[in-house]
Amino acid sequence: MDEVDKIIVHSLNQIGCHIDDQCTMADFTPTLLVRTVSQCLKKIQPLSTNIPQELPEGLAMAQRFSIATTMSAIISNLNYRGDIGYQTFLYPNVVDVRKLLMFLIEKIPRDEVKTVTQVGSFSDDLDIWRKNVKETIAQQLRKPWIPQYCRNVAPARNFGFGSQITHFKPHHNLMLYAKKLPLQNDYATQHKIMNIFQQTAKQDFDLISSVLHQNSFDLYLSEVITSGRQLKISPQENYLYIAGAGESGSPTLNDLPEDINPLSKLTAELNNLKGENAELLAKRKILINNINSMKDQQNLVQKELECIRPEVKIHERASLVLDNPKENIAKLETLIQTVLERRKNLDQQWQDYRKPMLDRIETMKCEKHLSNAKNAKEFSEIIKQLEQDLYEKKVQHNQLSAELRAVGNDRAAPRNEYIHRILEFISNIRKQRNDIYKVLDDTRDLQKQLNSISAQLQRQFCYTDDLLFQTAKHDAHSKLAYKLLATLHSTCNELVDLVAKTGNVTNSSREIEVQIDREKTKNVTESLEQITADIRNFENLIHNIQTEIRGIENEISKA
Amino acid sequence: MSLKLSDSVLKGLQQLGTEISMDISKKLITNSLKHTLSPESSVPSVPDIYAANADKAKLSEYAVVSLLVVATKHCYEATALRTYLEKNEVQPIILEELVTTYENHRKELTIRQLQLGSDFPHITDVQWRIMADVRSSTSDCSSGELNFHVNLGRYNESNGARETIVEFVCSTEELQLLINKLKEIERHCEKVAN
Numbered sequence: 001m002d003e004v005d006k007i008i009v010h011s012l013n014q015i016g017c018h019i020d021d022q023c024t025m026a027d028f029t030p031t032l033l034v035r036t037v038s039q040c041l042k043k044i045q046p047l048s049t050n051i052p053q054e055l056p057e058g059l060a061m062a063q064r065f066s067i068a069t070t071m072s073a074i075i076s077n078l079n080y081r082g083d084i085g086y087q088t089f090l091y092p093n094v095v096d097v098r099k100l101l102m103f104l105i106e107k108i109p110r111d112e113v114k115t116v117t118q119v120g121s122f123s124d125d126l127d128i129w130r131k132n133v134k135e136t137i138a139q140q141l142r143k144p145w146i147p148q149y150c151r152n153v154a155p156a157r158n159f160g161f162g163s164q165i166t167h168f169k170p171h172h173n174l175m176l177y178a179k180k181l182p183l184q185n186d187y188a189t190q191h192k193i194m195n196i197f198q199q200t201a202k203q204d205f206d207l208i209s210s211v212l213h214q215n216s217f218d219l220y221l222s223e224v225i226t227s228g229r230q231l232k233i234s235p236q237e238n239y240l241y242i243a244g245a246g247e248s249g250s251p252t253l254n255d256l257p258e259d260i261n262p263l264s265k266l267t268a269e270l271n272n273l274k275g276e277n278a279e280l281l282a283k284r285k286i287l288i289n290n291i292n293s294m295k296d297q298q299n300l301v302q303k304e305l306e307c308i309r310p311e312v313k314i315h316e317r318a319s320l321v322l323d324n325p326k327e328n329i330a331k332l333e334t335l336i337q338t339v340l341e342r343r344k345n346l347d348q349q350w351q352d353y354r355k356p357m358l359d360r361i362e363t364m365k366c367e368k369h370l371s372n373a374k375n376a377k378e379f380s381e382i383i384k385q386l387e388q389d390l391y392e393k394k395v396q397h398n399q400l401s402a403e404l405r406a407v408g409n410d411r412a413a414p415r416n417e418y419i420h421r422i423l424e425f426i427s428n429i430r431k432q433r434n435d436i437y438k439v440l441d442d443t444r445d446l447q448k449q450l451n452s453i454s455a456q457l458q459r460q461f462c463y464t465d466d467l468l469f470q471t472a473k474h475d476a477h478s479k480l481a482y483k484l485l486a487t488l489h490s491t492c493n494e495l496v497d498l499v500a501k502t503g504n505v506t507n508s509s510r511e512i513e514v515q516i517d518r519e520k521t522k523n524v525t526e527s528l529e530q531i532t533a534d535i536r537n538f539e540n541l542i543h544n545i546q547t548e549i550r551g552i553e554n555e556i557s558k559a
Numbered sequence: 560m561s562l563k564l565s566d567s568v569l570k571g572l573q574q575l576g577t578e579i580s581m582d583i584s585k586k587l588i589t590n591s592l593k594h595t596l597s598p599e600s601s602v603p604s605v606p607d608i609y610a611a612n613a614d615k616a617k618l619s620e621y622a623v624v625s626l627l628v629v630a631t632k633h634c635y636e637a638t639a640l641r642t643y644l645e646k647n648e649v650q651p652i653i654l655e656e657l658v659t660t661y662e663n664h665r666k667e668l669t670i671r672q673l674q675l676g677s678d679f680p681h682i683t684d685v686q687w688r689i690m691a692d693v694r695s696s697t698s699d700c701s702s703g704e705l706n707f708h709v710n711l712g713r714y715n716e717s718n719g720a721r722e723t724i725v726e727f728v729c730s731t732e733e734l735q736l737l738i739n740k741l742k743e744i745e746r747h748c749e750k751v752a753n
Contacts, residue, residue: 133751134751134752134753137751137752138753141748141749195609195616195617195620196617196620197594197620206675207594207595208595208624208628208671208672208675209675211621211624212625212628212632214565215629218565218566218568219563219565
């Protein structure tokens with residue numbers, strides 16, 4: 001029973017009632033029961049509007065009563081076989097609650113109990129397609145069988161689907177023209193050819209196929225001819241030559257002696273031209289070589305020029321200076337000195353700038369070393385921390401995976417267990433049924449024996465009765481015997497009746513015991529106590545309302 | 560897709576109304592249409608058409624049938640057909656006649672052409688025989704094995720004759736296998752339908 005309860009709770013959670021997993025049927029209070037039942041009813045009849053949601057707490061007895069009665073009415077409309085009324089909701093017992101919830105869960109349409117995972121519009125299209133396929137196949141399976149000839153009458157009007165197919169069998173040689181042979185009567189030749197209808201009908205070819213084939217064939221032929229001509233007309237001169245040579249070179253045998261001269265002329269011309277071509281090529285080569293060597297020389301000269309130019313410049317300047325030697329020398333010396341001084345200044349500046357920079361570099365290097373050391377320490381600490389975290393997480397992971405495996409196995413194994421159990425139940429029930437049949441057969445046999453024996457007895461009694469009665473008229477002993485026989489018969493009948501009665505009474509007592517057991521499971525005492533408490537509440541309410549009504553009536557009569 | 564008719568077809572169309580007289584051309588067009596729509600030889604022949612120029616008349620018949628059939632094949636609209644015929648210098652009255660014929664009978668021509676084609680064999684009839692060798696010259700007694708000769712065929716619509724598509728032999732186990740596989744198809748159909 002626990003597993004049944006677990007399954008019920010699980011299915012209810014899948015619909016959307018949030019019930020604790022450890023809840024059993026005994027923990028279903030009236031409020032919880034009403035909530036779950038209303039949720040189930042919403043799934044079964046999503047379009048119905050008057051399903052009560054909640055049971056109000058406290059002293060709102062009238063509302064609770066009405067809600068319970070509406071729910072029981074809805075459920076009885078769903079063809080619930082058992083006993084249902086307001087008491088099932090207000091004073092629930094385990095057996096009834098289990099039966100009711102199992103009934104409702106079975107009634108819920110299959111899609112709702114499974115969780116639906118949508119993958120977006122792709123699955124919608126697939127579902128629509130699947131639905132169409134399903135409907136088409138169902139429709140076609142429901143159609144009655146019609147013989148082959150009748151099948152195409154309607155579909156032909158919807159543009160011809162079905163098995164009536166004319167195969168594409170063209171007549172490959174439709175005769176359309178008559179060759180005009182001379183010496184024959186035109187009239188006779190014209191009528192010898194059959195028209196296309198006769199040609200196709202006679203030889204079981206299809207008219208339309210033949211016509212299409214002939215048309216395509218003629219078009220193809222004309223295309224081949226036009227494209228063939230294009231191959232000969234090409235813009236390059238060589239081909240023209242060859243074509244021209246070809247055309248002129250396809251002569252008949254009669255033209256042969258005249259050909260020799262133009263041919264030899266042409267070959268001689270060709271040879272001349274070839275020689276000239278070779279000469280020109282050689283000349284070109286030489287000239288190109290000359291050009292290249294010239295270019296190299298030019299490059300060399302250019303380079304020398306570049307080298308000489310600065311020397312020329314210096315010489316020019318020196319000559320300028322030497323025009324006025326003494327002054328210029330003095331000027332040059334002062335220049336040199338100023339330059340030297342400048343240089344010293346710059347050196348000094350550079351050194352001044354350089355030192356602090358070098359110091360800075362030193363300090364930064366020291367700092368860097370220090371920070372590296374620090375970083376190394378920090379990193380090692382971080383690494384230690386991370387290692388610890390990793391270890392903890394691994395432990396957790398192992399735990400959780402072990403739990404998952406345990407939970408997962410729970411799901412998988414019970415199925416097999418259930419299947420085995422169901423099969424065992426089935427075999428047990430089969431055995432019991434066979435036993436019951438045997439018992440019934442035995443009872444029937446017994447009954448038959450009883451009937452035959454009682455009939456025999458009756459006949460025997462009648463016979464002995466008659467016999468004794470005959471002799472009893474004269475004999476006193478036989479009179480006594482007759483009386484004793486009568487009493488024996490009646491007492492034996494009484495005995496038999498008593499035995500039958502005891503049998504009936506034991507049967508009825510057994511049935512009553514079974515009923516008692518059934519009622520015991522419904523824990524009537526608690527419900528009775530609750531009902532008496534509710535009745536008392538009702539009485540109080542009624543009393544209060546009556547006093548209020550009386551008060552209002554008094555006010556009205558006063559006013 | 561543009562309409563492409565061969566030269567002989569165009570020549571035949573141009574002959575109508577010019578080298579063949581107007582009323583004979585009209586008769587020719589209606590006769591050709593009847594033949595195209597109902598291929599059986601139930602259409603009465605009209606010998607007047609061939610009285611004058613028999614071979615030209617026959618070429619024009621072929622041309623008219625080609626025009627109707629190719630236009631239906633490419634789902635040509637009547638206006639496009641009109642422009643095409645005008646471009647190819649068909650006589651105006653004949654042109655109107657052809658275009659109106661095409662428009663009026665387009666649906667029937669389409670149905671007629673839709674039935675044309677190649678397809679997988681369509682089996683609608685089964686014949687079977689159970690055969691067993693009673694005795695043979697090669698052995699004293701028969702093997703007692705049953706052979707099932709199954710002939711799958713269809714009935715030809717035009718002449719009602721039965722044509723065999725597949726004929727085969729199988730043993731009892733093979734037949735059972737086949738039947739089971741066919742039953743599976745039925746089961747799957749019902750499963751999908753529900």
